[in-house]
Amino acid sequence: MNAATGITRRAFLTGAAAAAGAGAAGGLAAGCAAEAPTVAPAGGGLRPAPVGGTRPAATPGAKSRVVVIRHDALAADGQGPPPGRVRELLDEAACALAGDARAADAWARWFKPADRVGIKVNCLGYPTRPAVAAAIAAAIAGIGLAPEQVIIWDRTVDELRRAGYEPRASGRGVRCFGTDALAPRGGGYGTEIITSGAIGSLYSRIVTDETTALVSACVLKDHNLAGLTCAMKNFFGAIHNPNKYHDDGCDPFIADVCAGPPVRDRLRLAVCDALRPQYQGGPSHRTQWQWPYGGLLVSADPVALDRVALEVLARKRAAAGLKPLEAEGRPARHLASAEARGLGAADLARIEVIGIGKTWMDVA
Amino acid sequence: MNPRDGKTRREFLRVAGAAACAACAACAPGRRAHAQSQPEGQAGGPRPQVAVHDAMWYDRLPDKAVKCRLCPRECTVADVERGYCGVRENRGGDYKTLVYGALCSLNIDPIEKKPLFHYLPGTTALSVATAGCNMECKFCQNWNVSQYRPEQVDSLLVPPENLVRMAAARRCPSIAYTYTEPVVFAEYVHDTAALGRQQSVGSVMISNGYIREEALRQLCRHLTAVKVDLKAFTEKFYAEQCSGRLAPVLEALEVLKDIGIHTEIVVLIIPTLNDSAGELAAMARWLVARLGPDVPVHFSRFHPIYRVKNLPPTPVEMLDRARKISMDAGLRYVYVGNVPFHAGESTYCPSCGKTVIRRVGYNVDASGLRDGACRACGHKIPGVWSQEQALAFRPREKSAPPSPPPPPARAPAAS
Numbered sequence: 001m002n003a004a005t006g007i008t009r010r011a012f013l014t015g016a017a018a019a020a021g022a023g024a025a026g027g028l029a030a031g032c033a034a035e036a037p038t039v040a041p042a043g044g045g046l047r048p049a050p051v052g053g054t055r056p057a058a059t060p061g062a063k064s065r066v067v068v069i070r071h072d073a074l075a076a077d078g079q080g081p082p083p084g085r086v087r088e089l090l091d092e093a094a095c096a097l098a099g100d101a102r103a104a105d106a107w108a109r110w111f112k113p114a115d116r117v118g119i120k121v122n123c124l125g126y127p128t129r130p131a132v133a134a135a136i137a138a139a140i141a142g143i144g145l146a147p148e149q150v151i152i153w154d155r156t157v158d159e160l161r162r163a164g165y166e167p168r169a170s171g172r173g174v175r176c177f178g179t180d181a182l183a184p185r186g187g188g189y190g191t192e193i194i195t196s197g198a199i200g201s202l203y204s205r206i207v208t209d210e211t212t213a214l215v216s217a218c219v220l221k222d223h224n225l226a227g228l229t230c231a232m233k234n235f236f237g238a239i240h241n242p243n244k245y246h247d248d249g250c251d252p253f254i255a256d257v258c259a260g261p262p263v264r265d266r267l268r269l270a271v272c273d274a275l276r277p278q279y280q281g282g283p284s285h286r287t288q289w290q291w292p293y294g295g296l297l298v299s300a301d302p303v304a305l306d307r308v309a310l311e312v313l314a315r316k317r318a319a320a321g322l323k324p325l326e327a328e329g330r331p332a333r334h335l336a337s338a339e340a341r342g343l344g345a346a347d348l349a350r351i352e353v354i355g356i357g358k359t360w361m362d363v364a
Numbered sequence: 365m366n367p368r369d370g371k372t373r374r375e376f377l378r379v380a381g382a383a384a385c386a387a388c389a390a391c392a393p394g395r396r397a398h399a400q401s402q403p404e405g406q407a408g409g410p411r412p413q414v415a416v417h418d419a420m421w422y423d424r425l426p427d428k429a430v431k432c433r434l435c436p437r438e439c440t441v442a443d444v445e446r447g448y449c450g451v452r453e454n455r456g457g458d459y460k461t462l463v464y465g466a467l468c469s470l471n472i473d474p475i476e477k478k479p480l481f482h483y484l485p486g487t488t489a490l491s492v493a494t495a496g497c498n499m500e501c502k503f504c505q506n507w508n509v510s511q512y513r514p515e516q517v518d519s520l521l522v523p524p525e526n527l528v529r530m531a532a533a534r535r536c537p538s539i540a541y542t543y544t545e546p547v548v549f550a551e552y553v554h555d556t557a558a559l560g561r562q563q564s565v566g567s568v569m570i571s572n573g574y575i576r577e578e579a580l581r582q583l584c585r586h587l588t589a590v591k592v593d594l595k596a597f598t599e600k601f602y603a604e605q606c607s608g609r610l611a612p613v614l615e616a617l618e619v620l621k622d623i624g625i626h627t628e629i630v631v632l633i634i635p636t637l638n639d640s641a642g643e644l645a646a647m648a649r650w651l652v653a654r655l656g657p658d659v660p661v662h663f664s665r666f667h668p669i670y671r672v673k674n675l676p677p678t679p680v681e682m683l684d685r686a687r688k689i690s691m692d693a694g695l696r697y698v699y700v701g702n703v704p705f706h707a708g709e710s711t712y713c714p715s716c717g718k719t720v721i722r723r724v725g726y727n728v729d730a731s732g733l734r735d736g737a738c739r740a741c742g743h744k745i746p747g748v749w750s751q752e753q754a755l756a757f758r759p760r761e762k763s764a765p766p767s768p769p770p771p772p773a774r775a776p777a778a779s
Contacts, residue, residue, distance in 0.1 A: 124444055156515065195671065224445075240512060240513070241500075241511055241512070243447065243449065246439075246448065281427055283444060283445065284428065
């Protein structure tokens with residue numbers, strides 16, 4: 001009750017709504033449906049999503065599936081792994097994830113020829129290796145998409161270039177550019193704030209205007225606030241104001257960014273570059289805390305992928321004599337928040353890990 | 365589009381460039397540094413840029429981390445990351461501001477637009493801003509720049525010396541750091557204000573007051589006036605609507621009082637969120653007790669924008685009520701803002717009631733004021749009424765903390 005006017009807030013708002021007009025009211029409504037999950041929890045990642053982005057309803061009791069494929073060739077330092085070998089291993093992982101014998105059949109479960117696919121890489125600190133992004137792009141193009149329908153992207157052109165990519169916004173072949181390449185209008189971001197849970201952000205126009213499907217081509221590394229940065233945190237690079245969302249270990253903000261319709265409705269697959277993960281000192285690049293794990297993690301469930309990645313980091317930290325992330329006051333709380341939003345499975349008991357090659361839990 | 369004045373980026377750059385050239389053709393104030401390269405095949409056009417400069421207020425931490433000491437957030441920032449404001453970045457353990465002179469807004473405004481009503485009425489201020497803010501007010505009128513990172517907005521590099529020259533050439537007695545949040549570009553404010561003093565140009569900071577004492581005192585060595593947005597008088601409002609805290613703002617206001625710099629306060633009244641009579645009365649009592657009855661206070665009208673679009677513009681009666689509550693509590697100079705032609709725009713002598721400064725929009729008639737006093741009765745009106753007075757301001761040294769109570773008398777030792 002407003003003491004001076006004698007009207008309740010509800011009554012005031014009722015009257016105010018008419019004055020403000022429907023258009024104004026709509027401003028806050030945008031994105032408010034973020035709580036409604038369209039990404040099936042738990043089992044949603046088990047069965048590959050059909051093309052078109054709508055995922056099947058979760059099968060009760062079904063587990064999300066994460067493939068971890070490891071090979072010495074992936075752990076090579078210097079110029080990075082041989083691209084052809086990365087592609088072979090990635091296809092093998094895709095087949096295992098989808099349960100298909102042919103790679104093209106597996107990839108066709110997540111993408112269709114009419115899609116425009118954005119491969120979101122992470123260029124901050126130690127980046128997603130270009131060979132990994134290129135292998136994803138080639139695999140997707142292999143199901144009948146023109147290469148020009150595939151975009152490898154991050155925040156800025158300069159960041160991509162520094163990470164070893166060759167930015168190219170047009171011409172033949174896979175395109176590669178930053179959100180800033182869509183400037184000057186809005187710096188490459190949308191113009192309407194999208195509210196999702198606790199966040200209110202403009203999403204990259206690469207997401208909203210240029211793509212129908214997304215791949216989180218993330219890198220596995222420690223994060224000084226969130227515990228780890230992987231498939232979900234990668235999408236902080238899709239909004240214009242990530243700096244506003246670092247409090248409280250980035251929770252629930254990471255989950256809310258991913259639950260925002262632009263990401264939630266497009267994200268089909270997560271592929272994690274765990275070639276040389278970093279288990280301490282992130283997100284900046286600290287070679288003394290990297291090790292040659294030589295792995296790729298692949299899943300249609302970004303939460304499950306992050307949970308498995310977290311387990312890899314935790315085991316490595318323990319082996320190195322470091323405190324658990326919880327003891328350092330930076331547990332990866334955003335996993336539980338993501339699960340609560342229906343984005344996937346955060347409990348290892350509800351995740352099926354398919355290991356190919358060296359066992360995924362061996363962090364020596 | 366410039367959110368403040370409706371200019372397109374092209375118009376902004378043209379005006380800014382012309383103003384800069386007029387001020388100092390040889391200094392190339394419109395120079396674009398750190399221009400980012402474009403991908404092959406990308407359409408041309410100016411690109412966003414940043415202006416990197418050492419930050420002034422931070423501590424180094426282990427593992428190349430830093431702790432920002434500029435604002436009450438005191439962000440701990442890892443290497444390659446940025447603080448909450450989005451304009452300060454850790455680069456290998458060195459903290460940098462990315463907006464030193466990177467102006468995204470550059471206009472000549474009436475000083476009344478800030479609003480400053482007791483500071484050089486009828487004059488103009490060269491008004492500038494960079495991207496970024498250390499709060500996120502859901503009702504921000506300038507969110508298109510305040511909530512952006514520097515590389516996401518068009519900007520023009522204007523070094524301090526060029527901005528001061530520009531102000532002098534345009535006969536602006538003041539430079540106003542405004543629109544977004546000057547705290548986040550405090551290094552530029554500091555250096556420009558210091559230089560301005562040397563060339564008889566004052567500097568006014570239009571701020572949310574979310575700044576730590578050390579930085580505020582350093583800035584006030586060179587500033588000539590400050591306006592603080594007191595957004596509400598509850599921690600709840602600051603937490604839910606601004607992602608900030610009230611207590612540090614109140615502390616900053618008391619620091620300003622201690623320094624002795626001319627200060628005015630604006631309160632944006634938002635229907636149902638910060639307009640209760642009890643809250644307004646408590647705020648007024650605090651202002652009277654801590655800052656004195658002469659501090660000018662402006663109650664401004666809210667318009668729906670950004671993330672608060674479900675509320676209507678503030679009814680004028682609400683502003684009238686806020687003004688009355690505050691004056692009943694003892695404040696002497698209380699104004700109504702964003703309501704043209706309202707009688708509450710003008711200054712009245714608290715002694716005889718005559719109009720001292722009549723305002724209609726940005727038109728000002730100060731004929732009722734003579735030598736800083738009411739022409740009718742001679743009552744002294746607090747404020748800064750001449751450029752000489754503005755430039756003569758020197759901050760008071762920090763007051764000694766209250767003396768501790770004397771120790772209790774000891775009982776004589778037994779012999």
